Amino acid sequence: MGDSAQIAVMGVSGYAGAELARLLLHHPQLKGKAPLFLGRAESTREPLAALHPQLMDNNGTGMGPEGLQVEPFSWDLLAERGVSLLLLATPHEQSRAWAPQALERGIRVVDLSGAWRLREASNRAVYKFEDDGSPVAAAAQAKSVYGMPELYRDEIRDAALVANPGCYATSVILPLKPLVEAGWVDLSRGIVSDSKSGVSGAGKAPTAKTHFMSAADNLSAYGVFGHRHTGELLEQLDLEAEQVIFTPHLLPIPRGIMSTIYVWFKEPKKADEVEALYRSFFAQSPLVRIFAAGQLPQIQYSVRTSYCDIGFHLDRGGRRCVIVSCLDNLLKGAAGQAVQNVNLMCGWKEEEGLL
Numbered sequence: 170m171g172d173s174a175q176i177a178v179m180g181v182s183g184y185a186g187a188e189l190a191r192l193l194l195h196h197p198q199l200k201g202k203a204p205l206f207l208g209r210a211e212s213t214r215e216p217l218a219a220l221h222p223q224l225m226d227n228n229g230t231g232m233g234p235e236g237l238q239v240e241p242f243s244w245d246l247l248a249e250r251g252v253s254l255l256l257l258a259t260p261h262e263q264s265r266a267w268a269p270q271a272l273e274r275g276i277r278v279v280d281l282s283g284a285w286r287l288r289e290a291s292n293r294a295v296y297k298f299e300d301d302g303s304p305v306a307a308a309a310q311a312k313s314v315y316g317m318p319e320l321y322r323d324e325i326r327d328a329a330l331v332a333n334p335g336c337y338a339t340s341v342i343l344p345l346k347p348l349v350e351a352g353w354v355d356l357s358r359g360i361v362s363d364s365k366s367g368v369s370g371a372g373k374a375p376t377a378k379t380h381f382m383s384a385a386d387n388l389s390a391y392g393v394f395g396h397r398h399t400g401e402l403l404e405q406l407d408l409e410a411e412q413v414i415f416t417p418h419l420l421p422i423p424r425g426i427m428s429t430i431y432v433w434f435k436e437p438k439k440a441d442e443v444e445a446l447y448r449s450f451f452a453q454s455p456l457v458r459i460f461a462a463g464q465l466p467q468i469q470y471s472v473r474t475s476y477c478d479i480g481f482h483l484d485r486g487g488r489r490c491v492i493v494s495c496l497d498n499l500l501k502g503a504a505g506q507a508v509q510n511v512n513l514m515c516g517w518k519e520e521e522g523l524l
């Protein structure tokens with residue numbers, strides 16, 4: 170598919186859409202083959218650079234005001250332009266409606282929303298999808314691959330529908346997966362993930378929660394025992410609800426996530442064993458950076474990159490371990506991971522255009 174892929178981005182006017190546009194416009198495999206950028210069906214055509222001046226170039230031929238346009242969405246336009254891969258950076262409900270329609274037309278999809286991430290109806294219930302259980306939704310769900318390349322690289326290559334993971338979920342699943350899979354974690358003591366996100370995680374529409382007066386100079390917890398990313402943790406780490414407590418917090422910064430994760434090991438471990446396990450698990454994963462034992466990532470190291478950074482501290486007894494992971498919610502938590510999936514689907518190097 171690689172050379173012939175015509176990519177389209179729906180939701181380019183949003184935060185994640187803007188990052189998708191930036192990454193794809195600079196992608197080495199897409200030189201001279203700009204994606205089709207789409208707005209709502211009822212929108213009017215407008216220059217991409219008018220919407221996102223940060224994407225303007227200085228010669229007026231490429232991304233400048235006379236260059237790329239954002240077109241109103243229509244399936245006819247997608248057919249006319251030969252779109253073969255559609256990126257949906259749209260709310261869950263829109264992605265839920267459009268992904269099956271794209272699949273029906275033979276168009277592959279990478280969906281950045283939560284519409285297709287969850288296998289279990291009990292975990293999907295948090296979204297209250299009206300079509301849940303319908304044959305169309307069930308058929309699309311059956312095709313959906315959880316878009317975390319570090320876990321599902323091979324399945325993603327051939328997938329028709331890739332469900333890009335949640336931003337918090339990425340920051341919790343990646344650091345826990347090696348430890349849980351190795352059977353090291355004492356699940357009877359439970360796992361706690363204390364996770365914090367910058368405000369762009371909530372999207373561009375201002376709300377009471379994200380209003381400057383609420384978010385600035387503040388730190389608040391929310392979604393306790395009920396955040397919709399909990400289901401992703403349970404499914405991807407094969408955990409029972411009682412085995413994990415995940416609490417998100419809103420940080421007064423524009424972007425970036427830090428998850429501080431507390432686990433007990435069943436048996437005492439040495440720091441170099443833990444580091445070796447991480448290094449071996451992610452040896453083929455160019456977008457995960459493992460910090461040396463005792464060194465911890467900070468949000469500022471991974472913000473505006475597509476990396477997930479992981480570090481840990483082990484206590485002297487070797488059983489209590491605090492793991493810290495950081496990523497940029499709009500990149501490894503959204504658009505960067507989506508482009509990583511596009512790379513795999515097109516047969517390109519996983520990290521192409523992302524380093």
Ligand SMILES: NC(=O)C1=CN([C@@H]2O[C@H](COP(=O)(O)OP(=O)(O)OC[C@H]3O[C@@H](n4cnc5c(N)ncnc54)[C@H](OP(=O)(O)O)[C@@H]3O)[C@@H](O)[C@H]2O)C=CC1
Nearest residue numbers: 180182183184185258259260281282336370372373498503
């Ligand atoms: N922000 C983040 O950190 C992350 C976001 N995501 C997911 O990615 C998706 C996009 O998120 P984000 O960019 O933050 O959201 P934004 O709110 O910033 O952007 C949403 C986009 O969807 C479009 N849109 C909204 N409603 C409709 C509609 N009814 N019909 C058509 N288009 C519509 C908007 O267009 P318009 O400008 O016309 O309103 C805009 O382009 C969401 O599903 C989100 O859950 C996933 C991981 C992280």
Ligand SMILES: CC(=O)N[C@@H](CCC(=O)OP(=O)(O)O)C(=O)O
Nearest residue numbers: 282283335336337366367370371
């Ligand atoms: C700070 C903030 O509000 N973050 C969002 C998570 C963003 C994300 O990952 O998006 P999905 O909606 O695609 O799951 C939240 O907690 O709802």
